Amino acid sequence: MIKFSNVSLIYPNSQQTVIEDLSFTVSEGELVLVMGPTGIGKSSVLRLINGLVPHHTGGILAGDISVNGISTHSVKPGGLAHLIGIVGQNPLHGFVTDTVEEELAFGMETLNMPSDVMRKRVEEILDLLSLAPLRNRTIATLSGGEQQRVAIGSALVMHPKVLVLDEPTSALDPIAAEEVLSILHRLVHDLGLTVIISEHKLERVIQFADRIIHIQGDGHTRIGTPQEIFADSDLAPPIIHLARAMQLSEIPLTVRDMRRMTQTKRKELVDGSVLAPIENSKTESLVTLKQVTINYGKKNAISDVSLSISSGEIIAVMGRNGAGKSSLLRAIVGASTVDKGDVLVAKKNPFLLQGRERTQLIGFIPQEPSDLLYRQSVADECSQADQDNHVVAGTTLTLLQELVPGISSHTHPRDLSEGQRLGLALCVVLSGSPKILVLDEPTRGLDYSAKKTLVSLLKEIALGQERAVIIATHDVELVAEVATRVVFIAEGEIVADGPVAQVLLSSPAFAPQVAKVMSPSPWLTINDVIEAMKRNQ
């Protein structure tokens, strides 16, 4: 169905080839996962399939790509619209119309399909993706998962043979992600659709993949079944690392596989397991929320929330898309006023803090870290931060080089990869040595190695330097690794607040992979299991 023969790609004004001599064939009805570290060219590979690269971006393409026998050299993306459906990284940026029904019809309108065909197909898709209750809704008011489903629907409605998705679940909570992926799985099996998907959160997708294209940093690419790839790939989800740590001979792709393979081993471990005691150090509270209520117009975002956070804690704020996580964070950092109740950070009202006083107390990394950056180069950005925070010149740059080595200080912040940009924003904020650090969805678009660096940094900040860290995130694996406490929000109310193991283990959807495998033992991370095995020996 899709054939890449000796494809190499170089973008204009760049010395490095993005892809070198890539050849592979995808046959009909396959679900292929494209994986690799951030900024390696996964999106480029996906956009090559329908010719957006290089027709839309410029660049030189060598070799040939053909889809269903049509070469993308000769046909523009529009000419492949009936054959390939593509869903971008942020579906909201790609919507052309306002309402769900109109959006579904848009592609067919442009291809001049008769109106009765359109009516029939729209109804089909509404049923297939269970979008019928949303048909007249304004797209902007839908949740992330619903938007993703609309985007998939508006691609499917053209009856394409190939569906291409760029990180379809990276912005979604675990439940919405599962919804989207199970729909894809069904489409592949029922309709024989060919699906190409890229994703960082491998634990969510590998069980659905027939084959994996692993783009490695050094220009090499490996293609194989998940078993072949994960036999020795460093880039792997927790379950694979766990299997390696437990020295299993087979490679498990699902929690079920893993549980079957480890039945005896787990029994041995259970006896020796002890839940690490939770240190209940009652230090003075750094952040206090007293019966806080926030409304947006008539909508109630946060209602009657009380919370107290001390230094040394890493708090993960979790919940579904739109549950009120961001509103809570905004109240804590003083981005918005609250309608009722009090917010105190180090006994001060965060909304009134300004300038230096603010940067010493609160560091905030917004969902788009680039909002904070405005200088022309990394070096300028760092010296600006030094100047703002009255620290010795070079402090921020040194910090950055420790955290994310290998960034050229002349690079424009825009040209950094997602992870590098987050690193830069973090260093800018940290140079003010704030007492609390607040991060909104920091792991969107981060690969495992960048996440690892982030985890050790956050631990160092909170535990080593006696500060508090608050993270809003969907990433359960990150929470399992880093958090000391989890606050779970639903419909603007705190429904659970407690030590990380207690909260994560009590909810099957939000439990990390390791916990699902090792249940009922209360271990969240691979390290927990390794230590338990050591104790057992």
Add this chain to the structure above:
Amino acid sequence: MNRSLHPLVWWIWAGAMATAVAMTSSISIAIAVVGVTAIVVRNKAEETPWAASFSWSLKMGLWVIAIRVLTGVLIGVPMPGRKILTLPVIPLPHWMAGIRIGGPVTLERLTSTAHDGIMIASIIALLGAAASLSSPHRLLRSMPVMVYEFGVSVVIATSILPQFVTSISRIKQAQRLRGHESTGLLSWRRIALPLFEETLSRSLDLAAAMDSRGYGFTRKRSKYRQDRWTSKDYLLCGIAMVSLAKPELLVLVAAVSALVVAP
């Protein structure tokens, strides 16, 4: 389903009213019409990102008035009449003869520049009302194939404007949280750079998405649900046309239109 007006109606209506305002050249009529329009916008605008266009156009209008009055008073030929105050004249090199900065300010000069400013501001406000009342996306789809390329660029530009507004406030807030108070010209540089970056990448995303969905590939387009002209649409356009024929009836026309669309 509650059917709203044809997306072109408000633009035709606002265009006709704006022309009529320019034709009457009367401040009181202009202000009255803008007032009635404000009521219409308050009643009819839905909760959409572009609904804020009207209040933005009002703010822009105030700026226009201020700038027009300021330049009119400072620069240019003095108008004979009652002197209010005399500003010091800034000496200019002899080759700029005929241009004068400062000097006596007369009441006539002041009122005539204010008059011009208000006229321009009310025209901007009327077009802003049209922008906040009709969906740019629906407008795009009702474009005839003939003016299609042009229509696309205009509509993309107008649909990016509201995103622009939300992005500005988001970036401003992030900057404030970095400890930068957003005052003065310097803060503009801080906001402008991330803003343009984001707007550019969003437009590219949208263009790529439209491209890969076959937009512009065939000249012919079918319509899923035709935006049909209803009697109410014709009525509103007809009423607006009356104001073109008889500009002195403008306020009446505005009031009648407000009643026609009233729930």
